[in-house]
Amino acid sequence: MVLVFAEHQNGTFKKAAFELVSYGYKTAQAMGVECAALVLGQAEEPASLGKYGASKVYQFEHEAVQQFDSQVYAALIAEAAKKLDARVVVVNHSSTGKSLLGRLAVRLEAGSVSGVNAVPEVNGAFRVKKPVFSGKAFATYEVATPVKVLSLMGNAIQPAEVGDAAEVAAIELDPPAAQVKVRDVNRVEGRVPLPEAELVVSGGRGLKGPENWGLVEDLAELLGATTACSRPVADVGWRPHHEHVGQTGIAIRPNLYIAIGISGAIQHLAGVNNSKTIVVINKDPEAPFFKAADYGVVGDLFDVVPRLTEAIKTLKTD
Amino acid sequence: MKSLVCVSKTPDTTTKIAFTDDGKAFNTQGVQYIMNPYDEWYALVRALELKEARGGTVTLINVGPAENDTIIRKGLAIGADEAVRVDAEPKSAFFVARQIAHYAREQDYDLVFLGKETIDYNGSEVGAMVAEMLGVPFLSYASHMEMEGDTAVVSRDIEGGTETVEVKPPFVISAAKGLAEQRIPNMRGIMMAKRKPLNVIEPVEAEDPAVAVHYELPPEKGDVKLIDPENMDELVRLLHEEAKVI
Ligand SMILES: Cc1cc2nc3c(=O)[nH]c(=O)nc-3n(C[C@H](O)[C@H](O)[C@H](O)COP(=O)(O)OP(=O)(O)OC[C@H]3O[C@@H](n4cnc5c(N)ncnc54)[C@H](O)[C@@H]3O)c2cc1C
Ligand SMILES: Nc1ncnc2c1ncn2[C@@H]1O[C@H](COP(=O)(O)O)[C@@H](O)[C@H]1O
Numbered sequence: 256m257v258l259v260f261a262e263h264q265n266g267t268f269k270k271a272a273f274e275l276v277s278y279g280y281k282t283a284q285a286m287g288v289e290c291a292a293l294v295l296g297q298a299e300e301p302a303s304l305g306k307y308g309a310s311k312v313y314q315f316e317h318e319a320v321q322q323f324d325s326q327v328y329a330a331l332i333a334e335a336a337k338k339l340d341a342r343v344v345v346v347n348h349s350s351t352g353k354s355l356l357g358r359l360a361v362r363l364e365a366g367s368v369s370g371v372n373a374v375p376e377v378n379g380a381f382r383v384k385k386p387v388f389s390g391k392a393f394a395t396y397e398v399a400t401p402v403k404v405l406s407l408m409g410n411a412i413q414p415a416e417v418g419d420a421a422e423v424a425a426i427e428l429d430p431p432a433a434q435v436k437v438r439d440v441n442r443v444e445g446r447v448p449l450p451e452a453e454l455v456v457s458g459g460r461g462l463k464g465p466e467n468w469g470l471v472e473d474l475a476e477l478l479g480a481t482t483a484c485s486r487p488v489a490d491v492g493w494r495p496h497h498e499h500v501g502q503t504g505i506a507i508r509p510n511l512y513i514a515i516g517i518s519g520a521i522q523h524l525a526g527v528n529n530s531k532t533i534v535v536i537n538k539d540p541e542a543p544f545f546k547a548a549d550y551g552v553v554g555d556l557f558d559v560v561p562r563l564t565e566a567i568k569t570l571k572t573d
Numbered sequence: 574m575k576s577l578v579c580v581s582k583t584p585d586t587t588t589k590i591a592f593t594d595d596g597k598a599f600n601t602q603g604v605q606y607i608m609n610p611y612d613e614w615y616a617l618v619r620a621l622e623l624k625e626a627r628g629g630t631v632t633l634i635n636v637g638p639a640e641n642d643t644i645i646r647k648g649l650a651i652g653a654d655e656a657v658r659v660d661a662e663p664k665s666a667f668f669v670a671r672q673i674a675h676y677a678r679e680q681d682y683d684l685v686f687l688g689k690e691t692i693d694y695n696g697s698e699v700g701a702m703v704a705e706m707l708g709v710p711f712l713s714y715a716s717h718m719e720m721e722g723d724t725a726v727v728s729r730d731i732e733g734g735t736e737t738v739e740v741k742p743p744f745v746i747s748a749a750k751g752l753a754e755q756r757i758p759n760m761r762g763i764m765m766a767k768r769k770p771l772n773v774i775e776p777v778e779a780e781d782p783a784v785a786v787h788y789e790l791p792p793e794k795g796d797v798k799l800i801d802p803e804n805m806d807e808l809v810r811l812l813h814e815e816a817k818v819i
Contacts, residue, residue, distance in 0.1 A: 266643075300699065305594050306650055323736070324710070325701065325710070325711050325713070326704075326705075326706070326709075326710055326711070329701075329705065348697075349732060350713065350714055350729065350730060350731040350732055351731075353697045353701070353713055353714070354700075354701050354711055354713040355701065356698060356701060357666070357670065357698045357699065357701025357702035357703075357704070357705060358701045358702070358704065358705040358711070360665075360667060360698070360702060360782075361670075361705035361706055362576075362705060363703050364782075365782070366665075366667070366782030366783035367666070367667070367698060367782075368783050369695075369696050369697055370695060370697070371667075382786070384694070387693065387694050387695060387785075388584075388590045388692075388693055388694075388695075389591045389692060389695060390692075390791075391790075391791070392590050392592070392789065392790050392791065393788065393790075394694070394785040394787065394788050395785065395786055395787040395788075395789075396783050396784065396785050396786065397783070397784060397786045398782065398783045399782055399783070400782045400783075403783075409675055421701045432742070434709075434710045434740060434744075435710045435712070435738045435739070435740045436738060436739045436740070437736060437737070437738050438726070438737040438738060438739055439736075439737050440731070440734065440735075440736045440737075441731075441735050441736070441737070442731075442733045442734035442794070443577075443733050443734055444734070446601045447733075448732040448733025448734070449733070450732055451733075453733060454818070454819070478819060482607075496716075496750060496751055497730070497733075497734075499750070500818065502586055502692055503610055503611075503692075503750060504750065506695075510818045511812065511816070511818040511819065521586065521587050522586045522587075525586070525692075531816075531818065532812070532816040532818045534808070534812070535797070545737070545797050546797070547794060548797040549794075549795075549797065549798065549816065550797065550798050550799075550800055550808060550811060550812070550816075551797040551798070551799045551800065552799070552800050552802050552805075552808065553799065553802065554802030555802075558802065559802050559805065560804075562578050562802075562805040563808060563809070565805070565807040566805040566808065566809040567809055567819070569806070570809050570813060570819070
């Protein structure tokens with residue numbers, strides 16, 4: 256069986272969980288086995304994971320899972336995987352999944368591949384692809400162990416509805432004692448976090464100063480997009496650090512990335528070049544970003560962006 | 574505080590990525606290597622700051638061939654006390670983690686620092702493996718860490734925010750931006766680094782359960798479609814009808 260660890264946030268599944276189940280389902284199909292999901296803690300409508308291909312959802316509710324400790328979570332997931340005789344275990348390539356993958360690999364004596372973006376080939380050797388060099392290339396990994404663990408890159412596959420409600424069953428597991436105590440969790444309210452965002456509007460040094468960010472904010476607000484920025488902008492404090500995208504910041508792969516007043520340095524591109532569609536607004540026709548763009552506007556951002564915002568308003572009201 | 578800092582070697586961030594014709598290996602011709610930025614800028618510096626504030630030692634560890642000594646010496650020049658290099662080709666995260674965990678266990682470190690990921694293979698795997706092998710907590714993507722008595726308070730980057738936790742050493746921590754401020758080695762540091770111990774040790778036996786067997790470049794992007802800056806309705810139309818993203 257393929258076992259996916261479906262994360263939820265305070266009981267709600269995010270899109271990443273549906274992507275994961277879809278991925279698990281496709282992998283299971285290729286292997287000719289079933290896909291099951293494991294849920295730790297109480298989630299709303301666990302049966303809904305059946306829509307994306309989980310034939311069964313195993314749920315473990317216990318106070319030990321109310322806060323995240325990678326040691327506790329990994330022990331539980333590994334125990335479930337052993338009980339259910341899972342051949343492949345998949346987690347999201349999220350902050351949670353990244354701290355679990357290596358632990359699961361050790362516990363399950365499994366070969367691991369992190370940040371995969373395609374369904375594995377399973378006829379013959381088990382092979383799976385992932386982006387490397389910050390998206391500038393792809394590598395195919397071969398996993399030789401009987402059990403494999405993978406983490407799935409966000410936005411790599413679209414969740415597809417294939418079934419009905421899944422059967423939900425409780426599973427008995429034995430949690431070890433936690434060694435980490437969570438003091439608090441602080442999430443920026445309102446916006447979709449950058450790694451999950453499908454639409455991103457990003458600003459660079461071309462905006463001249465933080466007082467001009469209204470241009471970026473207004474456009475983002477209208478689109479329902481998340482805002483991002485280049486590194487120097489975060490370094491000088493025009494924008495918060497968590498907005499910095501690129502090689503040393505966050506790597507994103509939204510459907511649409513609008514880059515405003517960003518030159519397109521190779522380190523910036525490394526974090527955004529997996530976006531499906533890239534729009535570049537820059538007054539310098541020689542800006543390297545145009546080479547990576549799908550649509551380009553050569554012009555002064557202070558004229559172009561308000562015009563673009565107006566044009567989108569028109570589209571939205573039509 | 575006795576800290577072990579894991580440092581890896583990666584191609585310089587401006588490297589043009591190319592592979593051998595058969596797609597089996599990264600083409601290293603003309604490639605400049607650097608210390609992985611997360612290891613150098615954040616993990617190492619935070620370990621040094623802790624030593625400066627509370628005493629202790631900072632040891633560097635690298636799993637790699639002799640040519641990595643240049644990078645290790647840079648770490649010594651920034652301020653680490655000593656270094657060890659496990660003399661082996663790092664083919665998989667698992668192999669590397671085994672070496673680090675083995676050494677850390679033998680030498681009984683309080684803290685093992687790593688970078689959040691290497692910027693070449695973007696694995697983000699080694700830290701969690703080392704933590705599991707040692708049976709200690711793992712705090713990934715740490716952007717802040719303070720000691721309050723014998724307890725560490727660590728903030729880690731999570732989707733859309735941060736999580737703050739309390740944990741007692743020993744533990745493994747991976748560094749994200751914010752954990753410390755980059756330090757540039759000075760002349761004195763560089764001179765001193767030459768005399769600091771860099772011990773080369775043999776690897777312990779470990780397998781490579783998952784290895785890269787083939788590489789490829791992404792398909793070339795078609796030419797950019799330029800749109801008249803006066804005509805943003807056209808851009809919106811293209812995004813709506815052609816790209817179908819809004
Ligand atoms: C090891 C390393 C890691 C790095 N990691 C990252 C990273 O993760 N992310 C990152 O972003 N950078 C990173 N950098 C920095 C990177 O090399 C660039 O310096 C940075 O991306 C440039 O930011 P920018 O495009 O905002 O600024 P600039 O390069 O100054 O570009 C500003 C652009 O705005 C345009 N412009 C100016 N005025 C206007 C106007 N009125 N209208 C329209 N366009 C205008 C200009 O033509 C120019 O192209 C890294 C660098 C190094 C060495
Ligand atoms: N060959 C290596 N030797 C020492 N440390 C390493 C090595 N490879 C990776 N690391 C450490 O593990 C971190 C995460 O690497 P990775 O899991 O490969 O993304 C790096 O930032 C380093 O701190």
